[in-house]
Amino acid sequence: MTQPKKLYIKTYGCQMNVYDSERMAEALGGQGYVETSSAEDADMILLNTCHIREKAAEKVYSELGRYRDLKDAKPDLKIGVAGCVAQAEGAEIMRRQPLVDLVVGPQSYHRLPELEAQAGQGRRALDTDFPEEDKFVHLKARPKAKRGPTAFLTVQEGCDKFCAFCVVPYTRGAEVSRPADRVMTEARDLIERGVREITLLGQNVNAYDGHDRGLAGLIRDLARVDGLERIRFTTSHPNDMDEDLIAAHGDCAKLMPYLHLPVQAGSDRILKRMNRQHTAEQYLTLIGRLRAVRPDLHLSGDFIVGFPEETEADFQATLDLVEAVGYGSAYSFKYSPRPGTPAAERPQVAEAEKDERLQRLQALLTRQQRALQDAMVGREVSVLFEKPGRMPGQMVGKSDYLHAVHVTAEGLAPGDLRRVRVLESGPNSLKAALV
Ligand code: SAH
Ligand code: SF4
Ligand code: F3S
Secondary structure, three states: OOOOEEEEEEEOOOHHHHHHHHHHHHHHHOOOEEEOOOHHHOOEEEEEEOOOOHHHHHHHHHHHHOOHHHHHHOOOOEEEEEHHHHHHHOHHHHHHOOOOOEEEOHHHHHHHHHHHHHHHOOOOEEEOOOOOOOHHHHOOOOOOOOOOOEEEEEOEEOOOOOOOOOOHHHHOOOOEEOOHHHHHHHHHHHHHOOOOEEEEEOOOHHHOOOOOOHHHHHHHHHHOOOOOOEEEEEOOOHHHOOHHHHHHHHHOOOEOOEEEOOOEOOOHHHHHHOOOOOOHHHHHHHHHHHHHHOOOOEEEEEEEEOOOOOOHHHHHHHHHHHHHHOOOEEEEEEOOOOOOOHHHHOOOOOHHHHHHHHHHHHHHHHHHHHHHHHOOOOOEEEEEEEEEOOOOOEEEEEEOOOOEEEEEOOOOOOOOEEEEEEEEEOOOOEEEEEO
Protein backbone atom coordinates (compact mmCIF):
# COMPACT_ATOMS: atom_id res chain seq x y z
CA MET A 1 0.00 0.00 0.00
CA THR A 2 1.28 3.48 -0.81
CA GLN A 3 1.90 5.88 2.06
CA PRO A 4 -0.89 8.45 2.38
CA LYS A 5 0.17 11.96 1.45
CA LYS A 6 -0.02 14.52 4.22
CA LEU A 7 -1.99 17.74 4.11
CA TYR A 8 -1.40 20.71 6.40
CA ILE A 9 -4.14 23.36 6.36
CA LYS A 10 -3.79 26.66 8.17
CA THR A 11 -7.00 28.65 8.52
CA TYR A 12 -7.33 32.42 8.97
CA GLY A 13 -10.38 34.67 9.17
CA CYS A 14 -14.00 33.86 9.87
CA GLN A 15 -15.92 30.68 10.70
CA MET A 16 -16.84 30.27 7.04
CA ASN A 17 -13.17 29.60 6.39
CA VAL A 18 -13.13 27.03 9.19
CA TYR A 19 -16.02 25.22 7.50
CA ASP A 20 -14.42 25.52 4.06
CA SER A 21 -11.13 24.09 5.38
CA GLU A 22 -12.97 21.00 6.67
CA ARG A 23 -14.59 20.51 3.29
CA MET A 24 -11.31 21.02 1.41
CA ALA A 25 -9.60 18.44 3.62
CA GLU A 26 -12.37 16.00 2.71
CA ALA A 27 -12.09 16.80 -1.00
CA LEU A 28 -8.34 16.19 -0.90
CA GLY A 29 -8.97 13.04 1.15
CA GLY A 30 -10.27 11.63 -2.11
CA GLN A 31 -6.81 12.29 -3.60
CA GLY A 32 -5.16 10.21 -0.89
CA TYR A 33 -4.35 13.01 1.57
CA VAL A 34 -4.65 12.71 5.34
CA GLU A 35 -4.40 15.77 7.58
CA THR A 36 -1.33 16.54 9.66
CA SER A 37 -0.89 19.22 12.28
CA SER A 38 2.68 20.04 11.26
CA ALA A 39 3.84 21.90 8.17
CA GLU A 40 7.21 20.09 8.37
CA ASP A 41 5.54 16.70 7.70
CA ALA A 42 3.34 17.91 4.87
CA ASP A 43 3.31 16.97 1.19
CA MET A 44 0.89 19.80 0.62
CA ILE A 45 0.42 23.04 2.56
CA LEU A 46 -2.80 24.97 2.08
CA LEU A 47 -3.33 28.42 3.57
CA ASN A 48 -7.00 29.36 3.80
CA THR A 49 -6.72 33.12 3.96
CA CYS A 50 -8.56 36.28 5.03
CA HIS A 51 -8.44 39.67 3.31
CA ILE A 52 -10.62 41.66 5.70
CA ARG A 53 -7.89 43.92 7.14
CA GLU A 54 -4.40 44.72 5.92
CA LYS A 55 -2.72 42.77 8.74
CA ALA A 56 -4.70 39.65 7.88
CA ALA A 57 -3.54 39.72 4.27
CA GLU A 58 0.10 40.45 5.15
CA LYS A 59 0.21 37.48 7.56
CA VAL A 60 -0.20 35.21 4.56
CA TYR A 61 2.94 36.46 2.84
CA SER A 62 5.05 36.23 5.99
CA GLU A 63 3.78 32.68 6.58
CA LEU A 64 4.59 31.70 2.98
CA GLY A 65 8.11 33.08 3.36
CA ARG A 66 8.69 30.60 6.19
CA TYR A 67 8.12 27.64 3.87
CA ARG A 68 11.18 28.31 1.70
CA ASP A 69 13.42 25.86 3.59
CA LEU A 70 10.73 23.20 3.59
CA LYS A 71 10.38 23.48 -0.17
CA ASP A 72 14.16 23.38 -0.65
CA ALA A 73 14.31 20.19 1.42
CA LYS A 74 11.30 18.62 -0.33
CA PRO A 75 10.93 19.92 -3.90
CA ASP A 76 7.67 17.92 -4.38
CA LEU A 77 5.98 19.89 -1.60
CA LYS A 78 2.92 21.67 -2.98
CA ILE A 79 1.96 25.04 -1.58
CA GLY A 80 -1.53 26.39 -2.14
CA VAL A 81 -3.34 29.60 -1.23
CA ALA A 82 -7.14 29.47 -0.86
CA GLY A 83 -9.68 31.89 0.61
CA CYS A 84 -10.22 35.60 0.29
CA VAL A 85 -6.61 36.68 -0.39
CA ALA A 86 -6.57 34.12 -3.23
CA GLN A 87 -9.73 35.68 -4.62
CA ALA A 88 -8.57 39.28 -4.19
CA GLU A 89 -5.01 38.91 -5.44
CA GLY A 90 -5.14 35.88 -7.77
CA ALA A 91 -2.08 35.48 -9.94
CA GLU A 92 -0.37 38.36 -8.11
CA ILE A 93 0.29 35.91 -5.24
CA MET A 94 2.38 33.68 -7.53
CA ARG A 95 4.30 36.67 -8.81
CA ARG A 96 5.03 37.92 -5.32
CA GLN A 97 5.77 34.49 -3.87
CA PRO A 98 7.19 32.01 -6.43
CA LEU A 99 6.90 29.16 -3.89
CA VAL A 100 3.14 29.04 -4.50
CA ASP A 101 1.93 26.27 -6.84
CA LEU A 102 -1.78 26.74 -6.56
CA VAL A 103 -4.24 29.60 -5.98
CA VAL A 104 -7.93 28.84 -5.52
CA GLY A 105 -10.76 31.27 -4.72
CA PRO A 106 -13.60 30.43 -2.29
CA GLN A 107 -16.09 29.64 -5.04
CA SER A 108 -13.85 27.13 -6.83
CA TYR A 109 -13.11 24.59 -4.09
CA HIS A 110 -14.89 21.81 -5.99
CA ARG A 111 -12.05 22.09 -8.53
CA LEU A 112 -9.39 21.56 -5.88
CA PRO A 113 -8.57 17.90 -6.71
CA GLU A 114 -8.11 18.85 -10.36
CA LEU A 115 -5.95 21.86 -9.47
CA GLU A 116 -3.89 19.73 -7.09
CA ALA A 117 -3.22 17.21 -9.87
CA GLN A 118 -2.27 20.03 -12.23
CA ALA A 119 0.11 21.54 -9.67
CA GLY A 120 1.58 18.03 -9.28
CA GLN A 121 2.70 18.01 -12.88
CA GLY A 122 4.92 20.98 -12.27
CA ARG A 123 2.43 23.47 -13.67
CA ARG A 124 1.07 26.21 -11.48
CA ALA A 125 -2.71 26.26 -11.12
CA LEU A 126 -5.13 29.16 -10.62
CA ASP A 127 -8.92 29.35 -10.34
CA THR A 128 -10.76 32.40 -9.04
CA ASP A 129 -13.98 32.13 -11.09
CA PHE A 130 -17.44 32.64 -9.66
CA PRO A 131 -19.32 29.66 -11.13
CA GLU A 132 -23.13 29.47 -10.91
CA GLU A 133 -23.15 26.03 -9.26
CA ASP A 134 -23.13 25.08 -5.57
CA LYS A 135 -19.51 24.25 -4.81
CA PHE A 136 -20.53 22.06 -1.88
CA VAL A 137 -22.46 19.65 -4.11
CA HIS A 138 -19.26 18.93 -5.99
CA LEU A 139 -17.10 18.55 -2.93
CA LYS A 140 -16.94 14.91 -1.86
CA ALA A 141 -19.56 13.94 0.72
CA ARG A 142 -18.40 14.05 4.33
CA PRO A 143 -17.08 10.66 5.45
CA LYS A 144 -19.15 9.03 8.18
CA ALA A 145 -16.52 9.41 10.90
CA LYS A 146 -17.74 10.35 14.37
CA ARG A 147 -17.17 13.97 15.30
CA GLY A 148 -17.39 16.45 18.16
CA PRO A 149 -20.69 17.79 19.54
CA THR A 150 -20.62 21.15 17.71
CA ALA A 151 -20.41 21.89 14.00
CA PHE A 152 -20.57 24.76 11.55
CA LEU A 153 -22.78 24.45 8.50
CA THR A 154 -22.56 27.05 5.75
CA VAL A 155 -26.00 27.81 4.31
CA GLN A 156 -25.39 31.16 2.62
CA GLU A 157 -22.41 32.84 1.03
CA GLY A 158 -21.55 36.20 -0.35
CA CYS A 159 -22.81 39.69 0.25
CA ASP A 160 -24.78 42.27 -1.76
CA LYS A 161 -24.55 45.01 0.89
CA PHE A 162 -21.33 46.74 -0.17
CA CYS A 163 -20.46 48.48 3.08
CA ALA A 164 -17.95 51.14 2.03
CA PHE A 165 -15.09 49.58 4.04
CA CYS A 166 -15.51 45.90 3.21
CA VAL A 167 -13.90 43.49 0.74
CA VAL A 168 -16.32 40.60 1.27
CA PRO A 169 -18.67 41.41 -1.64
CA TYR A 170 -15.60 41.27 -3.90
CA THR A 171 -13.95 38.17 -2.43
CA ARG A 172 -17.08 36.08 -1.84
CA GLY A 173 -19.32 37.35 -4.62
CA ALA A 174 -23.09 37.89 -4.62
CA GLU A 175 -25.47 36.49 -1.98
CA VAL A 176 -26.27 32.84 -2.71
CA SER A 177 -28.24 30.41 -0.52
CA ARG A 178 -28.01 26.63 -0.49
CA PRO A 179 -31.38 24.87 -0.95
CA ALA A 180 -33.01 23.85 2.36
CA ASP A 181 -33.23 20.15 1.44
CA ARG A 182 -29.47 19.93 0.99
CA VAL A 183 -28.87 21.75 4.25
CA MET A 184 -31.27 19.38 6.03
CA THR A 185 -29.50 16.33 4.57
CA GLU A 186 -26.13 17.61 5.69
CA ALA A 187 -27.51 18.48 9.14
CA ARG A 188 -29.01 14.99 9.62
CA ASP A 189 -25.70 13.46 8.64
CA LEU A 190 -23.86 15.60 11.20
CA ILE A 191 -26.36 14.65 13.90
CA GLU A 192 -25.94 10.94 13.11
CA ARG A 193 -22.23 11.43 13.65
CA GLY A 194 -22.65 12.89 17.11
CA VAL A 195 -23.26 16.61 16.52
CA ARG A 196 -25.66 18.18 19.07
CA GLU A 197 -25.27 21.86 18.17
CA ILE A 198 -25.21 23.38 14.70
CA THR A 199 -24.18 26.95 13.91
CA LEU A 200 -25.60 28.02 10.56
CA LEU A 201 -23.11 30.22 8.75
CA GLY A 202 -23.30 32.92 6.14
CA GLN A 203 -21.65 36.27 5.46
CA ASN A 204 -25.25 37.52 5.72
CA VAL A 205 -26.87 34.40 7.08
CA ASN A 206 -30.23 36.05 7.78
CA ALA A 207 -30.55 36.97 4.09
CA TYR A 208 -30.90 33.19 3.58
CA ASP A 209 -33.57 32.44 0.96
CA GLY A 210 -33.09 28.73 0.27
CA HIS A 211 -36.28 28.00 2.25
CA ASP A 212 -39.66 29.49 1.32
CA ARG A 213 -39.90 30.95 4.84
CA GLY A 214 -36.30 32.14 4.94
CA LEU A 215 -33.80 31.47 7.72
CA ALA A 216 -36.56 31.23 10.36
CA GLY A 217 -38.19 28.48 8.25
CA LEU A 218 -34.94 26.56 8.08
CA ILE A 219 -34.36 26.94 11.83
CA ARG A 220 -37.88 25.70 12.61
CA ASP A 221 -37.38 22.64 10.37
CA LEU A 222 -34.04 21.90 12.01
CA ALA A 223 -35.57 22.26 15.47
CA ARG A 224 -37.85 19.32 14.66
CA VAL A 225 -34.92 16.94 14.09
CA ASP A 226 -34.41 14.60 17.08
CA GLY A 227 -30.88 14.54 18.41
CA LEU A 228 -30.16 18.17 17.55
CA GLU A 229 -30.28 20.13 20.81
CA ARG A 230 -29.04 23.60 19.91
CA ILE A 231 -29.11 25.95 16.93
CA ARG A 232 -27.14 29.16 16.42
CA PHE A 233 -26.54 31.34 13.39
CA THR A 234 -24.01 33.98 12.40
CA THR A 235 -23.39 36.65 10.98
CA SER A 236 -26.52 38.70 10.64
CA HIS A 237 -27.20 42.09 9.15
CA PRO A 238 -29.71 44.26 11.06
CA ASN A 239 -31.71 44.95 7.89
CA ASP A 240 -32.36 41.24 7.28
CA MET A 241 -33.89 40.44 10.70
CA ASP A 242 -37.46 39.66 9.60
CA GLU A 243 -40.59 39.25 11.80
CA ASP A 244 -40.42 35.48 11.89
CA LEU A 245 -36.72 35.36 12.77
CA ILE A 246 -37.35 37.76 15.65
CA ALA A 247 -40.31 35.62 16.76
CA ALA A 248 -38.19 32.45 16.59
CA HIS A 249 -35.99 33.87 19.35
CA GLY A 250 -39.05 33.76 21.60
CA ASP A 251 -40.74 30.53 20.60
CA CYS A 252 -38.04 28.17 19.31
CA ALA A 253 -36.53 26.48 22.38
CA LYS A 254 -33.54 25.08 20.49
CA LEU A 255 -32.50 28.50 19.17
CA MET A 256 -29.92 29.76 21.66
CA PRO A 257 -30.30 33.17 23.36
CA TYR A 258 -27.18 34.70 21.82
CA LEU A 259 -27.12 36.85 18.73
CA HIS A 260 -24.19 38.37 16.85
CA LEU A 261 -25.63 41.51 15.28
CA PRO A 262 -22.89 43.90 14.10
CA VAL A 263 -23.69 47.60 13.93
CA GLN A 264 -20.14 48.97 13.29
CA ALA A 265 -20.80 52.52 14.57
CA GLY A 266 -23.27 54.62 16.54
CA SER A 267 -23.25 57.86 14.55
CA ASP A 268 -25.86 58.16 11.81
CA ARG A 269 -23.50 60.32 9.77
CA ILE A 270 -20.87 57.56 9.82
CA LEU A 271 -23.42 54.77 9.32
CA LYS A 272 -24.56 56.59 6.21
CA ARG A 273 -21.01 57.01 4.93
CA MET A 274 -20.43 53.33 5.66
CA ASN A 275 -23.49 52.52 3.50
CA ARG A 276 -25.00 50.46 6.33
CA GLN A 277 -28.56 51.46 5.24
CA HIS A 278 -29.88 51.87 8.79
CA THR A 279 -29.67 54.37 11.64
CA ALA A 280 -28.57 53.85 15.24
CA GLU A 281 -32.20 54.31 16.33
CA GLN A 282 -33.41 51.56 13.97
CA TYR A 283 -30.77 49.22 15.38
CA LEU A 284 -31.80 49.97 18.96
CA THR A 285 -35.48 49.50 18.09
CA LEU A 286 -34.65 46.11 16.57
CA ILE A 287 -32.84 45.08 19.74
CA GLY A 288 -35.83 46.20 21.78
CA ARG A 289 -38.08 43.93 19.71
CA LEU A 290 -35.71 40.99 20.14
CA ARG A 291 -35.51 41.53 23.89
CA ALA A 292 -39.28 41.80 24.09
CA VAL A 293 -39.55 38.17 22.93
CA ARG A 294 -36.34 36.97 24.64
CA PRO A 295 -35.44 39.18 27.61
CA ASP A 296 -32.26 37.24 28.48
CA LEU A 297 -30.82 37.52 24.94
CA HIS A 298 -27.07 38.18 24.94
CA LEU A 299 -25.94 40.43 22.12
CA SER A 300 -22.64 40.51 20.39
CA GLY A 301 -21.41 43.03 17.85
CA ASP A 302 -18.63 44.23 15.58
CA PHE A 303 -17.32 47.80 15.69
CA ILE A 304 -14.99 49.85 13.54
CA VAL A 305 -13.26 52.90 15.02
CA GLY A 306 -11.52 55.59 13.02
CA PHE A 307 -13.60 55.18 9.87
CA PRO A 308 -12.69 58.02 7.43
CA GLU A 309 -13.98 61.39 8.68
CA GLU A 310 -15.05 59.99 12.09
CA THR A 311 -14.92 62.87 14.61
CA GLU A 312 -14.72 62.66 18.39
CA ALA A 313 -18.48 63.36 18.49
CA ASP A 314 -19.15 60.50 16.06
CA PHE A 315 -17.04 58.20 18.20
CA GLN A 316 -18.91 59.34 21.30
CA ALA A 317 -22.12 58.23 19.55
CA THR A 318 -20.62 54.74 19.24
CA LEU A 319 -19.87 54.69 22.98
CA ASP A 320 -23.44 55.87 23.68
CA LEU A 321 -24.89 53.11 21.54
CA VAL A 322 -22.75 50.52 23.32
CA GLU A 323 -23.94 51.89 26.68
CA ALA A 324 -27.54 51.64 25.50
CA VAL A 325 -27.24 48.02 24.32
CA GLY A 326 -25.02 46.35 26.93
CA TYR A 327 -23.13 43.70 24.97
CA GLY A 328 -22.37 40.19 26.17
CA SER A 329 -19.36 40.10 23.86
CA ALA A 330 -17.99 42.15 20.98
CA TYR A 331 -15.22 42.52 18.44
CA SER A 332 -13.75 45.92 17.67
CA PHE A 333 -11.24 46.95 15.06
CA LYS A 334 -9.36 49.97 13.81
CA TYR A 335 -10.48 50.89 10.34
CA SER A 336 -8.09 49.41 7.77
CA PRO A 337 -8.24 50.86 4.24
CA ARG A 338 -8.78 48.07 1.72
CA PRO A 339 -7.77 48.49 -1.92
CA GLY A 340 -10.74 48.82 -4.25
CA THR A 341 -13.29 49.81 -1.57
CA PRO A 342 -14.83 53.32 -1.61
CA ALA A 343 -13.76 54.35 1.91
CA ALA A 344 -10.08 53.72 1.16
CA GLU A 345 -10.10 56.84 -1.03
CA ARG A 346 -11.49 59.19 1.65
CA PRO A 347 -9.73 61.43 4.24
CA GLN A 348 -8.26 59.09 6.85
CA VAL A 349 -8.24 59.41 10.64
CA ALA A 350 -4.73 59.56 12.18
CA GLU A 351 -3.40 56.24 13.46
CA ALA A 352 -2.84 57.58 17.00
CA GLU A 353 -6.46 58.73 17.11
CA LYS A 354 -7.64 55.27 16.03
CA ASP A 355 -5.49 53.63 18.72
CA GLU A 356 -6.87 55.86 21.42
CA ARG A 357 -10.51 55.33 20.37
CA LEU A 358 -10.03 51.58 20.14
CA GLN A 359 -8.68 51.49 23.70
CA ARG A 360 -11.62 53.48 25.06
CA LEU A 361 -14.16 51.35 23.22
CA GLN A 362 -12.52 48.09 24.24
CA ALA A 363 -12.39 49.17 27.88
CA LEU A 364 -16.13 49.78 27.82
CA LEU A 365 -16.92 46.54 25.96
CA THR A 366 -14.74 44.51 28.34
CA ARG A 367 -16.53 46.04 31.34
CA GLN A 368 -19.91 45.13 29.87
CA GLN A 369 -18.83 41.64 28.94
CA ARG A 370 -17.47 41.05 32.42
CA ALA A 371 -20.58 42.44 34.10
CA LEU A 372 -22.89 40.15 32.11
CA GLN A 373 -20.64 37.18 32.77
CA ASP A 374 -20.44 37.93 36.51
CA ALA A 375 -24.23 38.19 36.60
CA MET A 376 -24.39 34.48 35.67
CA VAL A 377 -23.09 33.52 39.15
CA GLY A 378 -25.84 31.73 41.08
CA ARG A 379 -27.90 31.08 37.95
CA GLU A 380 -28.80 27.74 36.43
CA VAL A 381 -27.84 27.28 32.78
CA SER A 382 -27.43 24.42 30.31
CA VAL A 383 -23.98 23.37 29.21
CA LEU A 384 -23.09 21.29 26.18
CA PHE A 385 -19.82 19.61 27.13
CA GLU A 386 -17.15 19.53 24.42
CA LYS A 387 -13.82 18.34 25.82
CA PRO A 388 -11.81 17.55 28.95
CA GLY A 389 -10.38 20.57 30.79
CA ARG A 390 -6.85 20.97 32.11
CA MET A 391 -7.63 19.80 35.66
CA PRO A 392 -8.21 16.08 36.34
CA GLY A 393 -11.90 15.16 36.10
CA GLN A 394 -12.79 18.51 34.57
CA MET A 395 -14.94 18.99 31.46
CA VAL A 396 -15.37 22.18 29.44
CA GLY A 397 -18.42 23.20 27.49
CA LYS A 398 -20.49 26.20 26.43
CA SER A 399 -23.52 27.68 28.10
CA ASP A 400 -26.61 28.75 26.16
CA TYR A 401 -25.04 32.22 26.13
CA LEU A 402 -21.76 30.90 24.72
CA HIS A 403 -19.77 31.35 27.93
CA ALA A 404 -17.04 28.74 28.41
CA VAL A 405 -17.98 26.71 31.51
CA HIS A 406 -15.74 24.36 33.55
CA VAL A 407 -17.27 21.60 35.63
CA THR A 408 -15.50 18.93 37.68
CA ALA A 409 -17.68 15.82 38.01
CA GLU A 410 -17.60 12.05 37.53
CA GLY A 411 -18.75 10.48 34.30
CA LEU A 412 -19.22 13.56 32.10
CA ALA A 413 -18.52 13.00 28.40
CA PRO A 414 -18.31 15.22 25.31
CA GLY A 415 -21.80 15.64 23.88
CA ASP A 416 -23.55 15.61 27.29
CA LEU A 417 -26.04 18.44 27.72
CA ARG A 418 -26.57 19.10 31.43
CA ARG A 419 -28.04 21.68 33.76
CA VAL A 420 -25.45 23.37 35.97
CA ARG A 421 -25.36 26.07 38.63
CA VAL A 422 -22.74 28.76 38.08
CA LEU A 423 -20.40 29.11 41.09
CA GLU A 424 -17.70 31.52 40.00
CA SER A 425 -16.83 33.93 37.20
CA GLY A 426 -13.18 34.03 36.09
CA PRO A 427 -11.48 36.26 33.49
CA ASN A 428 -12.60 34.21 30.47
CA SER A 429 -14.82 31.48 31.78
CA LEU A 430 -17.30 30.30 34.40
CA LYS A 431 -16.96 27.56 36.99
CA ALA A 432 -20.09 25.55 37.70
CA ALA A 433 -21.47 22.40 39.37
CA LEU A 434 -24.03 19.92 38.06
CA VAL A 435 -27.53 20.30 39.51
N1 SAH B 1 -20.89 40.12 7.21
C1 SAH B 1 -20.59 40.52 8.48
C2 SAH B 1 -19.12 40.67 8.84
C3 SAH B 1 -18.06 40.68 7.84
S1 SAH B 1 -16.43 41.03 8.27
C4 SAH B 1 -21.33 41.80 8.77
O1 SAH B 1 -21.91 42.41 7.95
O2 SAH B 1 -21.32 42.22 9.89
C5 SAH B 1 -16.31 41.02 10.01
C6 SAH B 1 -16.06 42.36 10.61
O3 SAH B 1 -14.81 42.88 10.20
C7 SAH B 1 -17.06 43.42 10.21
O4 SAH B 1 -18.24 43.32 10.90
C8 SAH B 1 -16.29 44.69 10.50
O5 SAH B 1 -16.50 45.11 11.82
C9 SAH B 1 -14.84 44.28 10.32
N2 SAH B 1 -14.28 44.89 9.09
C10 SAH B 1 -14.64 44.68 7.82
N3 SAH B 1 -13.90 45.44 6.99
C11 SAH B 1 -13.05 46.15 7.77
C12 SAH B 1 -12.05 47.12 7.50
N4 SAH B 1 -11.79 47.54 6.27
N5 SAH B 1 -11.36 47.65 8.56
C13 SAH B 1 -11.63 47.26 9.82
N6 SAH B 1 -12.57 46.34 10.12
C14 SAH B 1 -13.28 45.80 9.12
FE1 SF4 C 1 -19.00 43.34 4.58
FE2 SF4 C 1 -21.11 44.89 5.01
FE3 SF4 C 1 -21.37 42.67 3.60
FE4 SF4 C 1 -20.92 42.52 6.20
S1 SF4 C 1 -22.76 43.41 5.22
S2 SF4 C 1 -19.93 41.32 4.61
S3 SF4 C 1 -19.58 44.24 6.57
S4 SF4 C 1 -20.21 44.45 3.00
FE1 F3S D 1 -11.91 37.15 5.99
FE2 F3S D 1 -13.04 36.31 3.80
FE3 F3S D 1 -14.09 35.67 6.13
S1 F3S D 1 -12.10 38.26 4.08
S2 F3S D 1 -13.55 37.42 7.38
S3 F3S D 1 -12.13 35.04 5.39
S4 F3S D 1 -15.19 36.15 4.26
